[in-house]
Amino acid sequence: MIIDGKQAAVDLRKALAIEVAQLKKDKNITPGLTVVLVGEDPASQIYVRNKVKQTREVGMISSEIKLPIDTTQAQLLEQLEQLNNDNSVHGILVQLPLPKHIDESVIIAAIAPHKDVDGFHALNSGRLLNGEKGALVPCTPQGCIILAKKHLGEDLSGLHAVVIGRSNIVGKPVALLLLQEHCTVTITHSRTKNLAEICRQADILIAAVGRPNFVKASWVKKGATVIDVGINRIEDENGKAKLVGDVDFTAVEKICGAITPVPGGVGPMTIACLLKNTVEAARANA
Numbered sequence: 001m002i003i004d005g006k007q008a009a010v011d012l013r014k015a016l017a018i019e020v021a022q023l024k025k026d027k028n029i030t031p032g033l034t035v036v037l038v039g040e041d042p043a044s045q046i047y048v049r050n051k052v053k054q055t056r057e058v059g060m061i062s063s064e065i066k067l068p069i070d071t072t073q074a075q076l077l078e079q080l081e082q083l084n085n086d087n088s089v090h091g092i093l094v095q096l097p098l099p100k101h102i103d104e105s106v107i108i109a110a111i112a113p114h115k116d117v118d119g120f121h122a123l124n125s126g127r128l129l130n131g132e133k134g135a136l137v138p139c140t141p142q143g144c145i146i147l148a149k150k151h152l153g154e155d156l157s158g159l160h161a162v163v164i165g166r167s168n169i170v171g172k173p174v175a176l177l178l179l180q181e182h183c184t185v186t187i188t189h190s191r192t193k194n195l196a197e198i199c200r201q202a203d204i205l206i207a208a209v210g211r212p213n214f215v216k217a218s219w220v221k222k223g224a225t226v227i228d229v230g231i232n233r234i235e236d237e238n239g240k241a242k243l244v245g246d247v248d249f250t251a252v253e254k255i256c257g258a259i260t261p262v263p264g265g266v267g268p269m270t271i272a273c274l275l276k277n278t279v280e281a282a283r284a285n286a
């Protein structure tokens, strides 16, 4: 089974559009998402454009604040202060990476936690760690769980999940979400010994490494659910740029029970989950 992330994202957006309409009708609230972009990184610009389009499609208010590359940290903090105090803004997202002269951790800490729809603020990651309700949970990890359930159904309890990668953006939060789902979780990283052997034990294998075709077919248990988070730009045999994941898709597809493709797997779910977080933030503060 190839897990269709594009379709799953369409389904989630449809459900969100209904919720947005209901929020308008019942509470006279239109969820609003503001994306702040500093500089002109081409990949970030494409990503932000997609976010704006999809936010509007589900009936939410989308705003975009573009700041020049030489914006100082103090100016960005001032901008965030304004957005924190603006009642029409329910979600704030500062597009990463930021220019080198700005400290990302300072910026993330300055976003009001109840508007932190990326889920990177320490209060939200702490709530996720404690298993508290009301946390805004990072988007890509949420997408991974939704996609795994497309193959495995709602109940993941007792399954062995192996996560490759321990970043704050993907590896750690996805491991915590799997733990909440009552999986037995193993987190692996660049210092892990016997990685292939550990991966072979996985019922659910999540690859968030950032290395093209890193996970080989011999690392995958027959029938496992493989979620490929990686986005790697490589050249094909004709020298044309193409995107591949962290998993050797062609070989692994023959062994696993289900796999997410790249592109068209986890990627589309990330923005859909961002919209979901914004709707949740608007509802929580209604």
Ligand code: NDP
Residues within 6 Å of the ligand: 140, 164, 165, 166, 167, 168, 169, 170, 171, 188, 189, 190, 191, 192, 195, 208, 209, 210, 211, 229, 230, 231, 232, 266, 267, 270
């Ligand atoms: P990071 O670079 O922050 O983390 C990569 C992780 O992989 C680290 O924990 C690192 O270990 C681990 N790693 C590196 N080499 C090895 C190795 N040889 N064996 C085992 N583990 C290794 O990346 P991110 O978590 O931010 O992203 C991971 C991938 O997911 C990237 O390709 C990124 O583009 C993609 N991504 C996709 C998204 C989407 O929407 N689909 C969203 C976010 C990311 P260590 O900690 O020891 O260094």
